[in-house]
Amino acid sequence: xxxxxxxxxxxxxxxxxxxxxxxxxxxxxxxxxxxxxxxxxxxxxxxxxxxxxxxxxxxxxxxxxxxxxxxxxxxxxxxxxxxxxxxxxxxxxxxxxxxxxxxxxxxxxxxxxxxxxxxxxxxxxxxxxxxxxxxxxxxxxxxxxxxxxxxxxxxxxxxxxxxxxxxxxxxxxxxxxxxxxxxxxxxxxxxxxxxxxxxxxxxxxxxxxxxxxxxxxxxxxxxxxxxxxxxxxxxxxxxxxxxxxxxxxxxxxxxxxxxxxxxxxxxxxxxxxxxxxxxxxx
Ligand SMILES: Cc1cc2nc3c(=O)[nH]c(=O)nc-3n(C[C@H](O)[C@H](O)[C@H](O)COP(=O)(O)OP(=O)(O)OC[C@H]3O[C@@H](n4cnc5c(N)ncnc54)[C@H](O)[C@@H]3O)c2cc1C
Ligand code: FES
Numbered sequence: 001x002x003x004x005x006x007x008x009x010x011x012x013x014x015x016x017x018x019x020x021x022x023x024x025x026x027x028x029x030x031x032x033x034x035x036x037x038x039x040x041x042x043x044x045x046x047x048x049x050x051x052x053x054x055x056x057x058x059x060x061x062x063x064x065x066x067x068x069x070x071x072x073x074x075x076x077x078x079x080x081x082x083x084x085x086x087x088x089x090x091x092x093x094x095x096x097x098x099x100x101x102x103x104x105x106x107x108x109x110x111x112x113x114x115x116x117x118x119x120x121x122x123x124x125x126x127x128x129x130x131x132x133x134x135x136x137x138x139x140x141x142x143x144x145x146x147x148x149x150x151x152x153x154x155x156x157x158x159x160x161x162x163x164x165x166x167x168x169x170x171x172x173x174x175x176x177x178x179x180x181x182x183x184x185x186x187x188x189x190x191x192x193x194x195x196x197x198x199x200x201x202x203x204x205x206x207x208x209x210x211x212x213x214x215x216x217x218x219x220x221x222x223x224x225x226x227x228x229x230x231x232x233x234x235x236x237x238x239x240x241x242x243x244x245x246x247x248x249x250x251x252x253x254x255x256x257x258x259x260x261x262x263x264x265x266x267x268x269x270x271x272x273x274x275x276x277x278x279x280x281x282x
Contacts, residue, residue, distance in 0.1 A: 007233040007234055007235070007248070008233060008235070010233075011039060012039055012098065012099055012100060012101065013098055013232075013233055014039075014098070015052060015096050015097070015098050016037060016039065016096065016097050016098075017094050017095070017096050017097075018035045018036055018037050018094070018095060018096075018097055019035060019036075019091075019092055019093065019094055019095075020033050020034070020035050020089055020090070020091055020092065020093050020094075020095060021034050021035055021036060021071070021091065022034035022073075022091065023089070023090070023091060026075060026151055026152065027148055027149055027150070027151055028148055028149075029077050029078050029149070030075055030076065030077045030078075030119065030151055031075070031076055031078075031086075031087055032064060032073050032074070032075050032076075033073065033074055033076060033086065033089075033095075034065075034071055034072065034073045035071070035072060035095065035097070036070045036071055036072070037049075037070065037072050037097045038070045039097075039099070039100070040063060040066060040072040040097055040099050040100050041066045041067060041068070041069075041070045041071065041072050042066065042100065043063040043066040043072070043099070043100035043104070044100075044104035044105070045063075045104055045105050045123055045126040045127035045129075045130055046062070046102065046103065046104035046105035046123050046126075046127065046201075046222075046224050046251065046252045047062075047063055047099070047100040047101060047102050047103070047104040048060050048061060048062050048063065048099060048100065048101055048102050048123075048232075048251060049061060049063060049072070049074070049097055049098065049099030049100055049101065050097070050098040050099055050101070050229070050232050051074065051086070051095055051096070051097060052095060052096030052097070052098070053082045053085050053086055053095060054094060054095070054096065056081060056082050056085050057081065057082040058082075058096070058098075058230075059082045059083070060101075060226075060229040060232060060247075061074040061075075061076060062074070062075075062119070062120075062122045062123040062126075062201075062224070062251075063099075063100060063122075063123065063126060064122040064123070064125065064126055064152075065125075065126055065129075066100075066126070072097075074122070075119050075121075075122040075151065075152070076119075077118065077119045098232065099232070101232045101233065101247055101248075102246075102247060102248070102250060102251045102252070103249070103250060103251075103252050104252060105123075105127050105199055105222050105224070105252050106222065106252075107127075107130055107131065107134070108196075108197050108220070109135070109195070109196040109197025109220070110134070110135055110136045110137070110196060111135070111136060111137040111193070111194060111195045111196050111197070112131055112135050112137065112138050112139070112195065112196070112197045112198070112199065113139050113141070113186070113189060113190075113195045113197070113198045113199075113219075114127070114128060114131075114138070114139070114140045114141070114198075114199045114200070115140075115141045115143075115182050115183065115186065115198065115199075115200045115202070115206070115207075115210050116140070116141070116142055116143070116182065116200065116201050116202045117142070117143040117144065117182050117202030117203050117206050118144070118149075118151065118202050118203060119151065120200075120201035120202030120203070120224070121142050121151045121152045121153075121156070121201070121202070122151075122152065123201050123224055124140070124142075124199060124200075124201050125152050125155055125156055125159065127199060128140060128156060128159050128160060129159050132159055132160055132161060132165070135164070135165075136164055137164055137165070137193070137195075138160055138164065138165040138166075139165070139166045139167075139168070139189060139195075140156050140160065140165075140166070140167045140168070141168045141170060141182050141185055141186065142156060142167065142168070142169050142170070142182065143169075143170040143171070143172075143181055143182025143183075143202070143206065144169075144170075144171055144172075145171065145172045145173065146171055146172065146173050146175050146176075147171055147175040147176040149171075150169055150171065150176055150177075153167060153169050168185055170182050170184055170185065181206065181209070182202065182206055182210075183206060183209040183210060183213065186210065186213055187213065190213060190216075190217045190219070191217075195219055196219065196220065197219070197220050197221070197222075198210060198214050198219055198220070198221040198222075199221070199222050199223075200221065200222075200223045200224070201223065201224040203281075203282070204225065204226070204265070204266045204269075204279050205266050205279060205280075205281055207223045207225075207265075207266065208265055208266025208267075209266075210223070211223060211255065211258055211265065211266075214255060215255065215259075220254070220255060221254070221255040221258075222252050222253065222254055222255075223252070223253055223258060224250070224251045224252045224253075225241065225246050225250050225251050225252075225253060225265075226246070226251065227239035227240070227241060227246040227247075227269055227270070228269075228270060228271070228272060229246070229247050231247070232247045233247065233248065234247060234248030234249075238270065238272075238274070239270075240270065241261050241264050241265065241269070242260055242261035242263075242264060243260070244257065244261065266279060267279060
């Protein structure tokens with residue numbers, strides 16, 4: 001009980017209001033919003049924040065970038081009510097912020113493979129900026145259905161030093177890069193090179209495939225999961241997977257933890273009413 005109350009009374013959980021300072025269109029459905037928030041500017045790669053859209057809803061978003069000058073960026077995909085209203089917002093309009101929440105990725109390994117899809121590339125890009133300083137080999141596979149949905153690939157290319165690092169785009173329709181899923185080139189990378197760490201974020205079916213390959217090749221992995229989130233501090237239970245609350249114990253989970261929740265990971269999640277529903281390919 002005391003742990004629960006102490007999570008409530010933290011500086012991170014206090015709602016702050018701020019103004020949108022910058023908006024950039026990344027793709028037909030994704031915009032990057034930048035605002036100032038000194039608390040979330042302390043975020044580590046893989047942590048998330050709760051963005052309050054006044055009068056509408058509060059939604060979880062991964063931190064895309066957190067700068068020393070207090071600027072924080074998030075990449076928002078338009079999927080429903082809150083994200084559509086966010087997409088219509090103009091520079092200068094007010095939003096609310098809580099966070100940063102969750103554990104974030106641990107910075108491990110010198111030979112690293114990163115696999116991301118959709119807005120899952122946002123926390124992976126943030127991670128890549130930190131890993132680029134220490135890794136000796138870094139491969140980033142970024143997947144999408146089609147060229148127009150490929151996200152942040154050029155930012156990734158600018159971040160990674162070309163000599164020891166590689167960015168591969170994959171599209172399901174073959175309109176850009178390798179034709180297939182983000183997991184398509186993995187088998188041959190894993191068979192031909194040694195890696196000591198895999199990081200992944202994106203659609204859960206993709207992450208499950210990456211996890212299965214990591215298990216097959218015996219490589220350590222961290223995956224960042226999404227579940228419905230309301231409180232973001234471990235109180236409401238809407239984000240459960242197995243014995244874990246994704247907001248508090250994750251969103252980043254190790255392969256050891258994912259083995260415990262194998263019956264749910266990539267298979268089922270809870271809906272807004274707490275019912276178990278299948279995770280489907282969308
Ligand atoms: C840890 C975490 C990090 C995320 N990072 C990003 C990100 O960087 N960029 C991004 O575009 N999206 C991210 N999402 C997903 C984002 O939260 C949802 O797309 C958003 O909440 C949809 O809100 P809506 O009102 O527009 O859509 P709605 O019409 O309310 O819902 C559309 C779908 O969005 C999902 N969703 C809705 N509400 C929530 C909620 N409270 N928690 C989780 N999922 C929800 C559900 O799958 C739902 O079916 C993240 C989610 C989590 C849990
Ligand atoms: S969102 Fe409430 S417990 Fe995780």
